[in-house]
């Protein structure tokens with residue numbers, strides 16, 4: 001049985017004051033026990049978020065360097081993230097792939113760097129609208145998945161969380177229908193079966209892309225959707241908490 005994970009991704013948004021708003025709301029909130037919450041906040045806020053948010057909330061970086069340390073101005077290592085209290089990190093978010101040129105090899109190197117530091121990589125997968133229209137959705141998503149999985153051993157694979165995020169649904173208000181999302185999630189799970197049945201049964205696969213309080217319950221009710229990676233709606237504490245409630 002896979003426990004639901006609801007992860008917020010603040011992207012390049014937020015402030016100390018927003019962390020305090022979340023700290024206050026989350027410490028008093030009655031949330032379904034089975035649901036785990038996580039927040040991927042911008043680098044400068046990870047440490048303070050760890051100090052102020054309830055310990056039950058997992059903290060994530062939004063990316064990390066593929067290097068352990070050194071002369072890489074502007075980069076942040078997995079060790080640094082772990083040092084300030086993160087235990088997860090997003091890897092291969094579509095904004096990293098498209099805006100910052102991270103290809104499958106770069107994504108793999110970051111997954112390996114995260115695993116090396118004991119962080120849980122949340123590996124993001126997703127197709128563009130052009131790829132969907134060309135009926136290449138599964139080829140693209142499964143290709144991104146295999147580019148990482150093929151290079152890992154079975155223990156490493158078991159430490160990943162996956163997130164399916166159709167690029168055309170991110171920040172656009174256009175959500176994949178529950179059926180469209182489930183179809184891709186099922187294809188991902190079927191591909192995981194090739195590696196290991198137990199891995200396929202246990203791996204959390206999140207959906208991301210304009211998930212909001214009014215569509216979350218239907219998406220989260222799909223058999224192969226194990227949680228959400230929430231962008232815009234994770235900046236409003238009431239919306240984020242409402243989505244968490246839908247996951248219980």
Ligand SMILES: O=C[C@H](O)COP(=O)(O)O
Pocket residue numbers: 009093165169170171172173208209210211229230231232233
């Ligand atoms: O990481 C989150 C996703 O990019 C989804 O963002 P969104 O909920 O604003 O569409």
